[in-house]
Structure formats: C-alpha cells, structure tokens
Amino acid sequence: xxxxxxxxxxxxxxxxxxxxxxxxxxxxxxxxxxxxxxxxxxxxxxxxxxxxxxxxxxxxxxxxxxxxxxxxxxxxxxxxxxxxxxxxxxxxxxxxxxxxxxxxxxxxxxxxxxxxxxxxxxxxxxxxxxxxxxxxxxxxxxxxxxxxxxxxxxxxxxxxxxxxxxxxxxxxxxxxxxxxxxxxxxxxxxxxxxxxxxxxxxxxxxxxxxxxxxxxxxxxxxxxxxxxxxxxxxxxxxxxxxxxxxxxxxxxxxxxxxxxxxxxxxxxxxxxxxxxxxxxxxxxxxxxxxxxxxxxxxxxxxxxxxxxxxxxxxxxxxxxxxxxxxxxxxxxxxxxxxxxxxxxxxxxxxxxxxxxxxxxxxxxxxxxxxxxxxxxxxxxxxxxxxxxxxxxxxxxxxxxxxxxxxxxxxxxxxxxxxxxxxxxxxxxxxxxxxxxxxxxxxxxxxxxxxxxxxxxxxxxxxxxxxxxxxxxxxxxxxxxxxxxxxxxxxxxxxxxxxxxxxxxxxxxxxxxxxxxxxxxxxxxxxxxxxxxxxxxxxxxxxxxxxxx
Amino acid sequence: xxxxxxxxxxxxxxxxxxxxxxxxxxxxxxxxxxxxxxxxxxxxxxxxxxxxxxxxxxxxxxxxxxxxxxxxxxxxxxxxxxxxxxxxxxxxxxxxxxxxxxxxxxxxxxxxxxxxxxxxxxxxxxxxxxxxxxxxxxxxxxxxxxxxxxxxxxxxxxxxxxxxxxxxxxxxxxxxxxxxxxxxxxxxxxxxxxxxxxxxxxxxxxxxxxxxxxxxxxxxxxxxxxxxxxxxxxxxxxxxxxxxxxxxxxxxxxxxxxxxxxxxxxxxxxxxxxxxxxxx
Numbered sequence: 001x002x003x004x005x006x007x008x009x010x011x012x013x014x015x016x017x018x019x020x021x022x023x024x025x026x027x028x029x030x031x032x033x034x035x036x037x038x039x040x041x042x043x044x045x046x047x048x049x050x051x052x053x054x055x056x057x058x059x060x061x062x063x064x065x066x067x068x069x070x071x072x073x074x075x076x077x078x079x080x081x082x083x084x085x086x087x088x089x090x091x092x093x094x095x096x097x098x099x100x101x102x103x104x105x106x107x108x109x110x111x112x113x114x115x116x117x118x119x120x121x122x123x124x125x126x127x128x129x130x131x132x133x134x135x136x137x138x139x140x141x142x143x144x145x146x147x148x149x150x151x152x153x154x155x156x157x158x159x160x161x162x163x164x165x166x167x168x169x170x171x172x173x174x175x176x177x178x179x180x181x182x183x184x185x186x187x188x189x190x191x192x193x194x195x196x197x198x199x200x201x202x203x204x205x206x207x208x209x210x211x212x213x214x215x216x217x218x219x220x221x222x223x224x225x226x227x228x229x230x231x232x233x234x235x236x237x238x239x240x241x242x243x244x245x246x247x248x249x250x251x252x253x254x255x256x257x258x259x260x261x262x263x264x265x266x267x268x269x270x271x272x273x274x275x276x277x278x279x280x281x282x283x284x285x286x287x288x289x290x291x292x293x294x295x296x297x298x299x300x301x302x303x304x305x306x307x308x309x310x311x312x313x314x315x316x317x318x319x320x321x322x323x324x325x326x327x328x329x330x331x332x333x334x335x336x337x338x339x340x341x342x343x344x345x346x347x348x349x350x351x352x353x354x355x356x357x358x359x360x361x362x363x364x365x366x367x368x369x370x371x372x373x374x375x376x377x378x379x380x381x382x383x384x385x386x387x388x389x390x391x392x393x394x395x396x397x398x399x400x401x402x403x404x405x406x407x408x409x410x411x412x413x414x415x416x417x418x419x420x421x422x423x424x425x426x427x428x429x430x431x432x433x434x435x436x437x438x439x440x441x442x443x444x445x446x447x448x449x450x451x452x453x454x455x456x457x458x459x460x461x462x463x464x465x466x467x468x469x470x471x472x473x474x475x476x477x478x479x480x481x482x483x484x485x486x487x488x489x490x491x492x493x494x495x496x497x498x499x500x501x502x503x504x505x506x507x508x509x510x511x512x513x514x515x516x517x518x519x520x521x522x523x524x525x526x527x528x529x530x531x532x533x534x535x536x537x538x539x540x541x542x543x544x545x546x547x548x
Numbered sequence: 549x550x551x552x553x554x555x556x557x558x559x560x561x562x563x564x565x566x567x568x569x570x571x572x573x574x575x576x577x578x579x580x581x582x583x584x585x586x587x588x589x590x591x592x593x594x595x596x597x598x599x600x601x602x603x604x605x606x607x608x609x610x611x612x613x614x615x616x617x618x619x620x621x622x623x624x625x626x627x628x629x630x631x632x633x634x635x636x637x638x639x640x641x642x643x644x645x646x647x648x649x650x651x652x653x654x655x656x657x658x659x660x661x662x663x664x665x666x667x668x669x670x671x672x673x674x675x676x677x678x679x680x681x682x683x684x685x686x687x688x689x690x691x692x693x694x695x696x697x698x699x700x701x702x703x704x705x706x707x708x709x710x711x712x713x714x715x716x717x718x719x720x721x722x723x724x725x726x727x728x729x730x731x732x733x734x735x736x737x738x739x740x741x742x743x744x745x746x747x748x749x750x751x752x753x754x755x756x757x758x759x760x761x762x763x764x765x766x767x768x769x770x771x772x773x774x775x776x777x778x779x780x781x782x783x784x785x786x787x788x789x790x791x792x793x794x795x796x797x798x799x800x801x802x803x804x805x806x807x808x809x810x811x812x813x814x815x816x817x818x819x820x821x822x823x824x825x826x827x828x
Contacts, residue, residue: 044563190595208627239605313754314633323805548638
C-alpha cells in the first residue's frame with residue numbers, strides 16, 4: 001500500500017513542477033541573449049553564436065563533438081595511471097576503455113567494469129561525469145532541434161548546436177546538479193577525494209571504507225538519465241543512495257526532465273495542449289508499466305521467491321520491494337539504467353518489465369531529449385496510420401507527413417530492433433552467450449537484456465552475465481554507438497525536412513492531435529509495434545521462465 | 549591559412565569539450581567537495597564514520613552469537629567488490645562437481661536451516677529439503693515432456709533423497725557432474741509441507757543488492773533478540789529497547805521499509821556507541 005503512495009507522490013510532484021520547469025527550459029532554449037560566461041565559452045570555442053545551422057551542419061556538430069568526446073575519454077581511461085587521484089589503479093584495458101568511452105558519450109552508461117576497482121577519482125569526475133552532463137545536453141539539443149522543425153515556417157536552419165549545448169548544460173543541468181548534490185549529501189551520500197580508509201570491524205576484521213566524489217556524480221547521473229554508478233552496486237550502494245527518501249528523490253530526478261520537455265514542445269509549437277497530449281501518452285504508458293512491475297514483484301511468483309516468501313534477493317532492506325520495483329520501472333522507462341536492486345534476481349515477469357520498457361524505445365517518458373524525439377516520431381507514425389485508416393491527408397502540427405517524412409520515421413523505428421535482435425542472434429551464433437551466469441530461459445534473458453539495454457542506450461543489466469570480454473565489449477560498444485547516432489541523424493534529417501515546409505492550415509480533414517482519442521492511438525501504436533517486434537524473443541526468455 | 553571545414557569543426561568540438569571539462573569536471577565537483585566540508589555536512593560527506601566503520605556500510609558479524617547478524621551478502625561485506633548474487637528466480641539446480649556452486653534455492657534453504665538452528669526455531673521453508681538444500685527433482689518421461697514417468701533423480705542430493713518415491717517411481721540420488729536437464733529431464737521443484745509463512749524472515753535468507761546492506765528487518769531483529777540477551781546475560785527487555793532505539797521507520801512515514809541498523813545496534817550492546825569516530 002505504501003508503495004502506491006510513493007508513486008502517487010511522484011506523479012503529484014511531476015504534475016506540480018513540469019509546467020514551471022518546462023517554462024524555464026523553454027526560455028533557456030528559445031532565448032536570444034548570451035550571458036557573460038556563455039560569451040566567454042563561445043569565444044574560447046571559436047564559434048559564431050548567432051549563426052543558424054541547417055540540419056546537416058547541426059548534425060555534423062553533434063557527431064564531431066561526440067567523436068572527439070569518445071577519443072578524449074578513451075585516452076583518459078588508458079592514461080589514468082599517470083594522472084592524479086588514480087588511487088594506484090592501472091590503466092583501463094583497451095576493450096573496456098572503448099566500451100566505456102562509447103557508453104558514457106552515448107548517454108548509455110553501460111558498465112563493463114566495476115567502479116571501485118577500476119576507476120580513479122579524477123577519471124570519474126573529469127572524464128565520466130562530464131559526459132553525464134554533455135550527453136544529456138546533446139539529447140535535449142536534438143529534441144529541441146526537432147521541435148524547431150515542427151514550429152518553423154519555410155526555414156533553412158534549426159538553431160545552433162554549440163549554443164544549445166552550452167545553454168542546456170550551464171543553465172539547466174549544472175544549477176540543478178549543484179542543488180541536488182547538496183541535498184544528497186544531507187541524506188548521507190559521500191563527497192570527498194579520499195582514497196578510502198581501513199577500519200577494524202566489531203568482530204576484529206578489516207574493512208576498507210571507500211571514498212570518492214559521489215554526490216556530485218549522483219545528481220547528474222539521475223538528472224541526465226545517465227545511470228552510471230560510481231560504485232559497482234550503483235544506487236543500491238548506501239554511499240550512493242543511503243535512505244528511502246534519497247531513493248524517492250532519485251526516481252523523481254530521472255523523470256523530471258523527460259516529463260517536462262513536452263511542456264517545452266507545447267510552448268515552442270504555440271499550442272500547449274499538444275504538449276499535454278504527448279505528456280499524457282507518456283504518463284499512461286509509465287503508470288501502466290510501474291503498476292505491472294510493482295505488482296509482479298510484490299506477488300513474488302517463481303520457485304525461489306516462493307521459498308523465501310518474497311522476492312527479496314538483490315533488494316536492499318531500506319527500499320523494500322515496491323521502492324525497488326518502482327525504481328526499476330523508472331530507470332528503464334527513462335534511459336537512465338541506474339539500479340537500486342538487481343534485476344537479474346527479479347521474478348520472471350517482474351524482470352521482463354524493464355526489458356519491455358526499454359523495447360518501447362524508452363519513450364515513456366524516455367531519456368533526456370531522446371524520450372521526446374522518440375515520442376514525436378511515434379506520434380508522426382500514428383498520424384500516418386490514422387490517415388491511412390480514414391483516408392485523410394496525414395499532417396501533424398500543420399506539417400504534411402509526406403513520403404520522405406514517413407521514410408525517416410520508419411527507419412528510426414526499425415534501427416533499434418535490428419540492433420537488439422541482430423546482436424542477440426550474433427551472441428548465440430558465436431557462442432558468446434556462454435558467459436551468462438544463469439541457465440535455461442534466464443540465460444537467454446541475460447543476453448537479450450544486454451543488447452536491449454545497449455541498443456536503447458539504457459545501461460542497466462541482468463548483471464549476472466560476464467561482459468568484460470573483448471567480444472562483448474566490442475559488440476555492445478557498436479550497439480550503443482549505432483543505437484544512439486543512427487536514430488539521432490534520422491531525427492535531425494526529419495527536422496530539416498519539416499522546417500523547410502510551409503505550414504498547411506487546419507481543415508475539416510485534419511486529425512486533431514490533442515484529444516484523448518489521439519493519446520490512446522499513440523499509446524496503442526507504440527504497444528502494438530513493440531509487441532509485434534519483440535514478442536517472439538520475450539517468449540523464449542522471461543515468458544518461458546514465468547509460465548513454466 | 550584556412551583550415552578545411554571538417555577539421556575546424558573538430559577543433560571547435562575539442563575546445564568545447566576542454567572548456568566544459570574544466571567547468572563540469574573540475575570546478576563543479578570541487579565546489580561540492582568544498583560545500584561538503586561545511587560543519588553539519590562534513591560527517592556525512594566523509595562517510596558517516598564511527599569508531600568501528602561506517603553506519604551506512606554493513607558488516608559481517610561472522611556468526612558470533614553475541615552479536616545481531618546482518619543479512620547474507622554476495623561479497624562478504626567487502627566495499628571494494630560491491631554487488632549482488634544475480635541468480636535468477638529459477639536458479640534451483642546446484643553444480644555439484646568441478647567448481648561446485650549452490651543454486652540460489654539451496655543457498656536460501658541452507659541459510660534458513662542454519663538460522664533456525666542458531667535461534668532455536670523452525671527453519672523449514674517451502675521447496676527445501678530437511679537437510680537444507682533445494683527440493684528439486686529431475687523427472688524423465690517416456691516421451692520427453694509427456695507419457696509415464698520412467699526415472700526420477702533428486703538433483704541436489706548425493707545422499708539419501710528427500711522423497712522415496714515420486715509418481716510410483718523410486719527417487720535416486722544425484723550422480724556427481726550429471727546435467728539431467730541436458731539429458732531431457734523436466735526440472736520439478738517440490739513444494740513440501742513447510743508453512744507458507746516461514747518463521748525465519750525473508751531478508752534473513754536473501755542477499756541484498758549492494759552486498760553492504762546495513763539494515764535488517766525489525767522481524768529479523770526480534771527473532772535474534774532472545775539469543776543475544778541470553779549470550780550477554782542481559783534482560784530481553786533491555787535488548788528490545790536497544791532494537792527500538794536503532795530502528796529507522798519509513799522515511800516521512802511513507803517511503804521504503806523500516807530497518808534496524810545492525811552495526812549501530814551491536815556497538816550499543818558493546819557500549820561503544822559514544823566513541824570518537826575513525827578519521828579519514
């Protein structure tokens with residue numbers, strides 16, 4: 001019962017803050033003034049902040065920034081033993097460094113390593129955590145560019161990538177992170193540069209209590225829907241997530257930006273109700289998924305949960321089952337991938353829900369930015385499907401959905417399933433599924449989960465599987481890279497195509513896209529597309545396990 | 549000399565990354581470290597240390613009967629190797645030979661039996677044998693999944709099986725290293741007649757997520773109270789008082805679950821709760 005109160009409190013908090021916070025973000029991304037710090041940044045970077053960019057230029061900016069980020073982070077990881085605060089840890093192995101660099105730049109934060117035994121403090125804060133900020137900034141920038149495409153009238157340009165990235169990072173992500181890092185410290189999250197200290201336990205043993213700049217990383221980890229834990233245990237670790245209220249706050253932070261961006265969208269296209277409709281689709285899918293996840297876990301089906309009397313394996317006592325299951329749903333409904341409990345030990349169907357959430361394409365509400373652009377693609381597909389059914393000309397927000405638009409939208413939807421299912425098949429074809437910890441259908445679930453998480457840039461795992469082998473690091477690195485940048489280029493191409501169009505006036509034949517009917521249709525199209533794509537794979541893994 | 553456009557763009561990207569690294573990767577975390585040094589925050593930012601460790605990080609009490617015991621841990625409470633067991637809900641067949649590893653079910657059964665013995669209560673659980681392993685049969689049918697039963701093996705026991713017969717077929721003990729699933733058997737856990745609501749609580753027989761869980765449920769603390777009181781020659785009421793003092797309720801009365809901080813409780817029993825803390 002108390003579990004539902006926590007969910008209701010989350011919903012109430014989001015309803016209360018999404019408007020003012022969304023309005024604030026709207027002013028940040030649509031303002032024309034540059035403050036003194038930003039002008040300094042533009043001068044150092046050497047860009048003209050007032051120049052608009054066509055979609056191709058914008059996309060090349062995104063790709064150049066991400067490519068440089070991957071190389072920089074890779075070098076950082078490979079050289080960490082020669083830098084300060086490495087805690088005496090050696091250079092990160094080449095395949096793990098590649099995997100990790102791609103992982104953090106793509107906002108995935110899949111971790112093939114264990115933080116406390118691999119990463120020094122400098123590489124955590126100046127390498128990994130920087131990408132937590134800027135990868136979220138890139139996601140939001142691309143979403144904003146797509147919305148500009150819908151809002152524009154015969155425009156050549158989509159805004160300026162460098163300006164968007166700088167403003168989103170410095171005006172939205174940084175101030176909120178400062179505030180919440182301090183709040184997390186009040187809750188007990190550590191923030192120091194200590195290499196750790198050995199203590200004598202009550203029974204005379206020795207325990208090494210670790211240190212680290214954790215609070216500063218924790219805030220942006222959730223806010224930027226990143227999810228990479230400072231420690232291997234991620235948000236289950238008491239130094240990352242010490243109490244039930246910090247746990248609740250972490251869930252809220254994951255959902256905050258993704259649920260507020262539809263407000264930004266509504267403001268930018270000049271019709272707030274369009275934003276509410278998108279938020280309603282997200283909320284509908286999210287509430288359904290949270291209810292199912294908490295329901296399955298609380299019910300506790302399966303041999304071991306029945307023997308135990310509750311699905312408590314892998315869950316911390318202070319969070320309990322609802323507090324763990326709600327976190328698991330939220331972390332996969334967004335693209336966060338932080339975990340406060342270990343999904344591998346969930347009940348068969350409870351563990352299937354995080355997978356289903358990711359397979360939805362992480363649109364309910366999705367990652368910072370990527371959730372909004374994913375949902376707008378689905379809305380575009382829905383308009384097209386609805387247009388086919390009733391013989392109306394498909395148009396969305398005054399823009400015609402022509403052949404080019406629907407091609408780009410369809411390709412967007414097809415890319416990720418291809419990566420996920422292709423990758424899973426490749427793992428089995430090459431015998432690399434043998435690194436799974438569990439056997440039978442659960443072993444298949446571990447492999448399927450890994451590629452679903454990487455392809456959708458989530459980063460959570462059925463963590464029993466061993467993935468620090470060269471094959472897994474390379475394969476999942478490619479899955480993350482393609483799963484991030486192919487959709488992103490398609491989104492920007494779509495934005496460019498939409499921006500160049502005239503606006504068509506609403507007519508008798510226009511399908512209203514702010515009514516409950518449309519909300520229901522988008523949710524329906526999303527679920528049907530995903531079910532058709534992934535049901536066979538799920539049937540071999542979690543469904544086989546749960547129904548046997 | 550003018551640089552080609554693609555090169556200029558990558559140089560701009562590199563400059564942007566360096567500028568942002570200074571702001572977000574150095575200034576920001578160091579600012580938070582600085583704020584964490586302020587009085588009121590510094591104890592927490594440095595790890596909530598006490599003389600025998602950190603109140604946030606659980607410890608193993610090694611079965612010492614004078615202490616309250618923590619939950620099981622997948623890494624023996626080692627903060628340099630945090631994490632969970634990651635074993636699934638149908639992890640029910642033990643690996644008996646080679647590199648032997650018990651299934652999650654057997655771990656649960658063994659823990660329950662041991663705790664039952666330590667606390668002098670009934671340690672039985674559903675799907676567990678009386679000798680504390682998973683009660684699991686490999687059932688062979690004539691036609692694969694159907695037809696009459698031809699052979700039954702108790703997969704987790706090499707000694708006397710927990711059942712003598714199953715559907716009229718004598719149950720055999722397991723042979724070392726045989727994978728009965730690969731031979732075509734249907735793995736069948738047997739519920740048995742243990743109560744559905746076992747005396748030993750759920751958190752006592754499962755490992756947490758971090759391997760460092762500092763809390764146990766009030767139910768598990770209550771189960772241990774008589775033994776700790778007896779071992780220490782304390783009145784049980786006094787031990788219950790201490791448990792209550794170190795129990796945290798739900799946050800804001802609504803969030804999470806109530807928990808008893810095991811290290812704090814044990815330090816209070818030892819009279820060490822007012823010692824100065826270990827330094828960083």
